[in-house]
Amino acid sequence: MTQASAPEPIDWDLAIATARRLAPKGPELPPEEVRGAVTMLRDLAAEAVAPVREVTGLTAPESSRAVVVDRSGWIASNVNGMRVVLSQWDEFAEKAGAAPAVVRSLGSRGTALQLGAVLAWMSGKVLGQFETFTEAGEPGRLLLVAPTIVNVEQQLGVPARDFRFWVCLHEETHRVQFGAVPWLSDHLTDRLAALLDASDLGARETLQRLIAFGYALVRSLRSDSEVSVVEAIQTPAQKVVFDELTALMSLLEGHADVVMDAVGPEVIPSVQLIRERFTVRREQPGALDTFARKALGMDAKLRQYSDGAAFVRHVVDRSGMAGFNRVWTSPQHLPMRSEIHDPDQWLDRVATLP
Numbered sequence: 001m002t003q004a005s006a007p008e009p010i011d012w013d014l015a016i017a018t019a020r021r022l023a024p025k026g027p028e029l030p031p032e033e034v035r036g037a038v039t040m041l042r043d044l045a046a047e048a049v050a051p052v053r054e055v056t057g058l059t060a061p062e063s064s065r066a067v068v069v070d071r072s073g074w075i076a077s078n079v080n081g082m083r084v085v086l087s088q089w090d091e092f093a094e095k096a097g098a099a100p101a102v103v104r105s106l107g108s109r110g111t112a113l114q115l116g117a118v119l120a121w122m123s124g125k126v127l128g129q130f131e132t133f134t135e136a137g138e139p140g141r142l143l144l145v146a147p148t149i150v151n152v153e154q155q156l157g158v159p160a161r162d163f164r165f166w167v168c169l170h171e172e173t174h175r176v177q178f179g180a181v182p183w184l185s186d187h188l189t190d191r192l193a194a195l196l197d198a199s200d201l202g203a204r205e206t207l208q209r210l211i212a213f214g215y216a217l218v219r220s221l222r223s224d225s226e227v228s229v230v231e232a233i234q235t236p237a238q239k240v241v242f243d244e245l246t247a248l249m250s251l252l253e254g255h256a257d258v259v260m261d262a263v264g265p266e267v268i269p270s271v272q273l274i275r276e277r278f279t280v281r282r283e284q285p286g287a288l289d290t291f292a293r294k295a296l297g298m299d300a301k302l303r304q305y306s307d308g309a310a311f312v313r314h315v316v317d318r319s320g321m322a323g324f325n326r327v328w329t330s331p332q333h334l335p336m337r338s339e340i341h342d343p344d345q346w347l348d349r350v351a352t353l354p
Contacts, residue, residue, distance in 0.1 A: 011112040012083055018116025019075040024124040027151045034146075037164075038068045041144045044165045048172040051263045056255075057321050058328070060179025066142040066172075071123040074145050078119060081133035085192060124148060128171035130178060132185055140185075142175045144168065156277040162270045169260035169268075177252055181328045191245050198237035243337040250340050251327065254308020258316070307340050314343040326350055 029037070045066035053059055069077070127149050131140035144167070153163040178184050265271050282305070315324045327333050333353060339346035 010082075010086075010115060011108045012079055014109055014112035015115040015119070016076055016079050018113055019079075019119035019123065020072050022117060022120035023071045023075065024120075027147060027154060029150070037146055037150055037160075040161065041068045041146060041149070041164055041168070042066065044161070044168045045142065045144060045172065048165065048168040051267065052169060052172045052176055052259055055259050055262050055321070056173065056176060056180075057325055058176045058180035060176040065139075066144060066168075066175070068144045068146050070147055071145060074123055074126060074129070074143055075119050077129075077131055077141075077143060079115075080135075081131060082115075084133045084135060085189070124151075127152065127167050130171065130174040132178060132188060140175075140178065142171055144171065152278075152281075156274070156281065158274050158277060159270050162268045163274055166260055166268055166271060166274050169263055170256045173256035173259045174252065177255065177328075183331065184328075187331050187334075188245075188248065191241055191248070195238055195241045195245065198241055244334075247335050247337040247340050250305075250308035250311065250337075251335060252308070253305045254310070254312045257305055257309045258312045311335065311340045311343050311346075315347060318343070318347060323347075329353075 045068075123145070125148070126145055128142065128144045130142050134140050149164060149167055150160075153160050156163065261271065261275060263271075268274070312324065315327075327335065327350075333350055335343075335346045339349070
């Protein structure tokens, strides 16, 4: 008799269906405008390759490609990426099965509903994304989320072509980061595995972290704390890995922000206006978005852009782009979280590395 395989810890199909049902609709456009936006984004993604290569000094293989998707396509891609990541560690299911009853009772369907709700909210915020986690042998794609890009450009009241090119430059930088640095994807996967391995789902610890999460959320909403609510429910071992991941994501996002602004007004005439209005949008969310950002730890994500950009600009000012590109030499050359806030400390340290 063939032994039945263990059930999935998350009902992935339900997660996709939930996210698609709850995802925001629109914007409402005539069919010809929709087709025009998709065509323009494809063309601008291709046009972004040369200036990003010129600014960064990095070259990525052309095997990965840019595709224009709707929110449903973005949701499916992210669920697949999560499934790929979690499937690589058998210990994940064991840890989930060892959870206390209050956690275990949620089951795969309950977890899927939660995941679907989160992805639905995020699908209305994310403009683009590079697929870092794919099936073995499948190259990652650069996803451009057309309805969200159009919706945001309308909200900001900025020139459509300029904004779309600006977004393509940012996302193309992410494609180049992972395409030109072969070890980067494996390193990120390894750090995520370490984060999973460091989890502890004991009953007492779970209750303590839930209480800490609630307390941190209240303080964060009152602006009494700079600590991310996500950090409040981590084990000490997870905090170490989380600091590494925070530094890495700050580097990647800050680098992309610097590159897309460095291309300059010669190709994006309204780049200054776009940056000003986009920054205001980031820093002044509505009440619902504020709550969601705090609860999901997205407040920390937004700080990564400004902290990482400040790090990159300082290093480039001190040592030029070639000097900054030493950061891609090996995992040991990546900045630590403390070094993101003290770039000279990173410069001193890497000067001693081979």
